[in-house]
Amino acid sequence: MQRHIIGFHLDELNDWVAELDCHHDQHTRHKPPLMSRPWVVTQEGRDSLLGATLDCVRCDRLEFPDGLHEYKRTPVFTEDSIPAGLLKDHHTKPGVWGLIHVEEGTLLYTVHYPQDHTYLLNAGDKGVVAPLMKHRVEARGKVKFFVAFYRKHSNEAEDSGLLDT
Numbered sequence: 001m002q003r004h005i006i007g008f009h010l011d012e013l014n015d016w017v018a019e020l021d022c023h024h025d026q027h028t029r030h031k032p033p034l035m036s037r038p039w040v041v042t043q044e045g046r047d048s049l050l051g052a053t054l055d056c057v058r059c060d061r062l063e064f065p066d067g068l069h070e071y072k073r074t075p076v077f078t079e080d081s082i083p084a085g086l087l088k089d090h091h092t093k094p095g096v097w098g099l100i101h102v103e104e105g106t107l108l109y110t111v112h113y114p115q116d117h118t119y120l121l122n123a124g125d126k127g128v129v130a131p132l133m134k135h136r137v138e139a140r141g142k143v144k145f146f147v148a149f150y151r152k153h154s155n156e157a158e159d160s161g162l163l164d165t
Helices: 043-049
Strands: 002-010 016-020 025-027 053-055 069-073 097-111 117-122 126-129 135-151
Touching: 117 126
Parallel strands: none
Antiparallel strands: 002 016, 002 053, 016 025, 069 135, 097 117, 097 126, 097 135
Protein backbone atom coordinates (compact mmCIF):
# COMPACT_ATOMS: atom_id res chain seq x y z
CA MET A 1 0.00 0.00 0.00
CA GLN A 2 1.28 3.45 -0.85
CA ARG A 3 2.17 5.46 2.28
CA HIS A 4 3.45 9.03 2.65
CA ILE A 5 6.94 9.85 3.90
CA ILE A 6 6.65 12.07 6.99
CA GLY A 7 10.29 12.15 8.10
CA PHE A 8 13.71 10.50 8.08
CA HIS A 9 16.18 9.26 10.65
CA LEU A 10 19.51 7.42 10.69
CA ASP A 11 19.64 3.83 11.93
CA GLU A 12 22.45 2.31 14.00
CA LEU A 13 24.50 1.68 10.82
CA ASN A 14 24.08 5.30 9.62
CA ASP A 15 21.67 4.31 6.86
CA TRP A 16 18.71 6.59 6.18
CA VAL A 17 15.26 5.33 7.11
CA ALA A 18 12.02 6.88 5.87
CA GLU A 19 9.29 7.30 8.49
CA LEU A 20 5.91 6.57 6.90
CA ASP A 21 2.49 7.88 7.91
CA CYS A 22 1.40 4.31 8.73
CA HIS A 23 4.03 4.26 11.53
CA HIS A 24 6.26 1.77 9.72
CA ASP A 25 9.84 2.62 8.77
CA GLN A 26 11.53 1.80 5.46
CA HIS A 27 15.23 1.97 4.59
CA THR A 28 16.07 4.39 1.78
CA ARG A 29 19.76 3.58 1.30
CA HIS A 30 21.92 4.99 -1.45
CA LYS A 31 24.17 2.00 -2.28
CA PRO A 32 25.01 2.06 -5.99
CA PRO A 33 24.79 0.00 -8.13
CA LEU A 34 22.12 -1.92 -6.17
CA MET A 35 20.14 1.11 -5.01
CA SER A 36 20.49 4.56 -6.52
CA ARG A 37 18.92 7.13 -4.25
CA PRO A 38 21.30 10.08 -4.35
CA TRP A 39 18.60 12.38 -2.93
CA VAL A 40 18.84 10.65 0.46
CA VAL A 41 22.40 11.83 1.19
CA THR A 42 21.49 15.52 1.50
CA GLN A 43 19.01 17.31 3.76
CA GLU A 44 17.60 19.12 0.72
CA GLY A 45 17.10 15.81 -1.08
CA ARG A 46 15.32 14.23 1.86
CA ASP A 47 13.19 17.35 2.40
CA SER A 48 12.15 17.24 -1.28
CA LEU A 49 10.70 13.74 -0.74
CA LEU A 50 8.58 14.58 2.30
CA GLY A 51 4.99 13.80 1.31
CA ALA A 52 6.06 11.47 -1.50
CA THR A 53 4.87 7.87 -1.31
CA LEU A 54 6.59 4.54 -0.88
CA ASP A 55 5.05 1.10 -1.12
CA CYS A 56 4.77 -0.27 2.43
CA VAL A 57 4.96 -4.05 2.20
CA ARG A 58 4.54 -4.28 5.98
CA CYS A 59 1.06 -2.74 5.62
CA ASP A 60 0.34 -5.17 2.78
CA ARG A 61 1.18 -8.01 5.21
CA LEU A 62 -0.97 -6.38 7.95
CA GLU A 63 2.03 -6.09 10.31
CA PHE A 64 1.08 -4.12 13.38
CA PRO A 65 3.70 -1.39 14.02
CA ASP A 66 5.69 -1.05 17.24
CA GLY A 67 5.20 1.93 19.52
CA LEU A 68 1.45 2.41 19.22
CA HIS A 69 -0.89 2.68 22.17
CA GLU A 70 -4.55 1.84 22.54
CA TYR A 71 -6.63 4.95 22.98
CA LYS A 72 -10.19 3.74 22.43
CA ARG A 73 -12.24 0.61 22.04
CA THR A 74 -15.74 -0.22 20.95
CA PRO A 75 -18.29 -1.95 23.14
CA VAL A 76 -18.55 -5.73 22.72
CA PHE A 77 -20.72 -6.48 19.70
CA THR A 78 -22.78 -9.61 19.06
CA GLU A 79 -24.24 -10.96 15.85
CA ASP A 80 -27.37 -8.88 16.65
CA SER A 81 -25.63 -5.62 17.58
CA ILE A 82 -22.93 -5.20 14.92
CA PRO A 83 -23.25 -1.62 13.62
CA ALA A 84 -24.27 -1.41 9.97
CA GLY A 85 -21.09 0.57 9.23
CA LEU A 86 -18.90 -2.42 10.15
CA LEU A 87 -20.85 -4.74 7.83
CA LYS A 88 -20.13 -2.60 4.76
CA ASP A 89 -16.80 -1.43 3.38
CA HIS A 90 -15.14 1.17 5.61
CA HIS A 91 -11.68 2.18 6.81
CA THR A 92 -9.98 3.84 9.74
CA LYS A 93 -8.53 7.33 9.56
CA PRO A 94 -4.89 7.99 8.59
CA GLY A 95 -2.49 6.73 11.25
CA VAL A 96 -5.19 4.77 13.12
CA TRP A 97 -4.71 1.02 13.45
CA GLY A 98 -7.25 -1.43 14.82
CA LEU A 99 -7.25 -4.87 16.36
CA ILE A 100 -10.43 -6.92 16.13
CA HIS A 101 -10.64 -9.13 19.24
CA VAL A 102 -12.98 -12.12 18.88
CA GLU A 103 -14.12 -13.31 22.33
CA GLU A 104 -16.65 -15.97 21.24
CA GLY A 105 -17.79 -17.52 17.99
CA THR A 106 -16.56 -16.77 14.48
CA LEU A 107 -16.22 -13.56 12.48
CA LEU A 108 -15.35 -13.17 8.81
CA TYR A 109 -12.94 -10.27 8.24
CA THR A 110 -12.53 -9.21 4.60
CA VAL A 111 -9.74 -6.85 3.52
CA HIS A 112 -9.88 -5.25 0.06
CA TYR A 113 -6.18 -4.58 -0.52
CA PRO A 114 -4.25 -5.42 -2.61
CA GLN A 115 -6.99 -7.87 -3.52
CA ASP A 116 -9.92 -9.24 -1.55
CA HIS A 117 -8.77 -11.58 1.20
CA THR A 118 -11.08 -13.04 3.85
CA TYR A 119 -9.84 -14.17 7.25
CA LEU A 120 -11.81 -16.50 9.49
CA LEU A 121 -11.39 -15.15 13.04
CA ASN A 122 -12.33 -17.54 15.85
CA ALA A 123 -12.51 -17.02 19.61
CA GLY A 124 -9.10 -15.78 20.80
CA ASP A 125 -8.04 -14.55 17.34
CA LYS A 126 -7.18 -10.96 16.45
CA GLY A 127 -7.59 -9.28 13.09
CA VAL A 128 -5.24 -6.41 12.18
CA VAL A 129 -6.84 -3.33 10.62
CA ALA A 130 -4.37 -1.07 8.77
CA PRO A 131 -5.06 2.66 8.30
CA LEU A 132 -7.14 3.58 5.25
CA MET A 133 -7.41 -0.07 4.15
CA LYS A 134 -11.01 -0.85 3.14
CA HIS A 135 -12.49 -3.80 5.02
CA ARG A 136 -15.70 -5.23 6.49
CA VAL A 137 -16.82 -7.91 8.93
CA GLU A 138 -19.59 -10.51 8.93
CA ALA A 139 -20.83 -12.71 11.77
CA ARG A 140 -20.84 -16.47 11.31
CA GLY A 141 -23.53 -17.46 13.77
CA LYS A 142 -23.19 -16.36 17.38
CA VAL A 143 -20.23 -14.05 17.96
CA LYS A 144 -18.84 -11.57 20.49
CA PHE A 145 -16.07 -9.16 19.49
CA PHE A 146 -14.75 -5.65 19.99
CA VAL A 147 -12.31 -3.41 18.15
CA ALA A 148 -9.43 -1.60 19.89
CA PHE A 149 -7.93 1.46 18.16
CA TYR A 150 -4.25 2.41 18.28
CA ARG A 151 -2.04 5.30 17.24
CA LYS A 152 1.25 6.99 18.13
CA HIS A 153 -0.02 10.06 20.01
CA SER A 154 -3.26 10.76 21.81
CA ASN A 155 -5.44 13.63 20.66
CA GLU A 156 -8.72 13.83 22.56
CA ALA A 157 -10.28 16.13 19.96
CA GLU A 158 -9.96 13.43 17.29
CA ASP A 159 -11.05 10.45 19.42
CA SER A 160 -14.72 10.85 18.60
CA GLY A 161 -14.51 9.98 14.87
CA LEU A 162 -12.50 6.81 14.33
CA LEU A 163 -13.98 5.45 11.11
CA ASP A 164 -14.46 6.88 7.64
CA THR A 165 -17.01 5.21 5.41
